Amino acid sequence: MSARGGLLLISRNLPPLRGGMERLNARLARELASDRTVVVLGPKGTKIPQSENMVVRTSPLGGVGGFLLWAAFVAAIESWRRRPAWVLGGSGLVAPVVWLAARAGHARSAIYVHGLDIVVDNAVYRHFWLPAIRRATRIVANSRNTARLAVDAGIDSARVTVINPGVTLSGERQTDAGAFRAKYALGEGDLLLSVGRLTKRKGISSFVEHTFPSILRARPETTLLVIGDDAQDALVVHGPSERARTLEIAERLGMADRVRMLGPVSEDELHAAYDASTVHVFPVRDVPGDVEGFGMVAIEAAAQGLPTVAFAAGGIPDAVADGVSGRLVASGDYEALAAAIIDVSEAGRQVFDQPCRMFAAGFEWSLFGEKMRTILPLGGVS
Numbered sequence: 001m002s003a004r005g006g007l008l009l010i011s012r013n014l015p016p017l018r019g020g021m022e023r024l025n026a027r028l029a030r031e032l033a034s035d036r037t038v039v040v041l042g043p044k045g046t047k048i049p050q051s052e053n054m055v056v057r058t059s060p061l062g063g064v065g066g067f068l069l070w071a072a073f074v075a076a077i078e079s080w081r082r083r084p085a086w087v088l089g090g091s092g093l094v095a096p097v098v099w100l101a102a103r104a105g106h107a108r109s110a111i112y113v114h115g116l117d118i119v120v121d122n123a124v125y126r127h128f129w130l131p132a133i134r135r136a137t138r139i140v141a142n143s144r145n146t147a148r149l150a151v152d153a154g155i156d157s158a159r160v161t162v163i164n165p166g167v168t169l170s171g172e173r174q175t176d177a178g179a180f181r182a183k184y185a186l187g188e189g190d191l192l193l194s195v196g197r198l199t200k201r202k203g204i205s206s207f208v209e210h211t212f213p214s215i216l217r218a219r220p221e222t223t224l225l226v227i228g229d230d231a232q233d234a235l236v237v238h239g240p241s242e243r244a245r246t247l248e249i250a251e252r253l254g255m256a257d258r259v260r261m262l263g264p265v266s267e268d269e270l271h272a273a274y275d276a277s278t279v280h281v282f283p284v285r286d287v288p289g290d291v292e293g294f295g296m297v298a299i300e301a302a303a304q305g306l307p308t309v310a311f312a313a314g315g316i317p318d319a320v321a322d323g324v325s326g327r328l329v330a331s332g333d334y335e336a337l338a339a340a341i342i343d344v345s346e347a348g349r350q351v352f353d354q355p356c357r358m359f360a361a362g363f364e365w366s367l368f369g370e371k372m373r374t375i376l377p378l379g380g381v382s
Contacts, residue, residue, distance in 0.1 A: 010089050010097055010101070012090070013093075026049070034369065072100055095111055139160045140375065141162050165294055170303050212338075227264070275306075
C-alpha cells in the first residue's frame with residue numbers, strides 16, 4: 001500500500017451474509033479499489049469479487065464477538081504496517097476497531113452509518129460504541145434521516161455527509177417472468193412482492209393482518225410473495241419468528257392460500273420476481289430502538305421498473321420518489337397503504353416503468369463510487 005494512499009475497510013456485513021448492507025459493503029470495496037489498494041477485513045466465510053487492488057482477509061473466528069476480537073488485533077497491525085490514508089468502518093458496529101486501527105496507523109477514520117447503529121437500544125453499545133463513532137473524522141450516512149439521527153446523537157453536522165447506497169441498473173438483463181410465476185404456481189393475478197429479512201421493523205406480519213384483507217376484498221386474485229427469512233444474525237431481534245407469525249395470521253384470517261413465502265432465493269430468481277410482480281410492498285414500521293436506514297430494495301425494484309408502495313418511515317423517503325417510483329403514505333396508516341397499493345395495481349406497472357428506471361439511474365453504483373472517493377481522497381482529508 002503506497003504511503004497515505006490506501007484504505008483499510010472493516011465490516012462484519014459482507015457476502016455470503018444476505019441483505020442490503022452486505023451488498024453495499026461488497027460494492028463499496030470494489031468502488032474504492034478502482035483508484036487505490038483496499039484491504040478488507042471481513043467475517044469468517046467472506047466471499048466477494050476481488051480486483052487487482054483488493055486484499056481480503058477473513059476472521060477464523062465465528063460470531064460477532066469473535067470477529068470483533070480478531071478484527072481489533074489484525075486491523076491495528078495492518079494499519080501500523082501499511083499506513084493507510086483512511087480506515088473505514090462498514091457500520092457503527094466496528095467503530096471501536098476503526099478508532100483503534102486509525103490511531104495505530106495515524107490514519108483518518110470514517111464510518112458508514114445506517115440508522116440502527118446510531119439508535120440501537122443497548123446500554124453497553126451506547127456507552128462504548130457511540131463515542132467511537134463520534135470520534136471519526138468523517139461520518140457517511142445512508143440517508144437524510146440517518147444523518148439527522150447522527151447529529152441528534154452528538155455528531156458534528158459538519159463531519160456528516162449523506163451518500164445513498166447504489167444500484168445495478170437492469171440494462172439488457174433478461175428474465176422469464178411467466179416461467180417464474182409458473183414455477184411457483186403464482187397464477188395470473190396481481191403479485192405483491194416483499195423482499196428482505198423478516199423482522200418486526202420490516203412489518204410484513206402487520207401488513208398481512210391490517211392491509212392485505214382490504215386488498216383481497218378489492219382484488220381477490222392477488223397473491224403476496226415474500227422473499228427472505230428470519231434475521232437470525234440481526235443486531236436487534238424482537239421476539240419470536242416473524243415468518244411463523246406471518247403464516248399464523250394468514251391461516252387465522254383464511255388467507256393462507258394467498259401468501260407464499262419462498263425464503264432466500266438466488267440473484268437470478270430475485271430479478272425474475274421483480275419482473276413478475278405488480279407492486280413491491282414495503283410496510284416498514286417505526287419501532288423504538290430500531291429504524292429503516294434507507295431501503296435499498298426499493299431502488300433495486302425501481303431499477304427493473306417495479307413501483308414500490310411504502311410507509312414514509314426512516315430513510316425510505318430517500319429511496320422512493322412519491323408519484324414517480326411508487327407511492328408513500330403516512331407511517332402506520334394501513335388503510336391508506338391498502339388504497340395506494342390498489343391504485344397502483346389498477347394503474348398497472350407499465351405506468352411506472354420508465355419513471356422508476358429514470359429515478360433508479362440517479363443511484364447507479366458508479367455515481368456512488370465517485371461520491372465515496374471524493375470524501376475519502378487518496379491523500380487524506382480534502
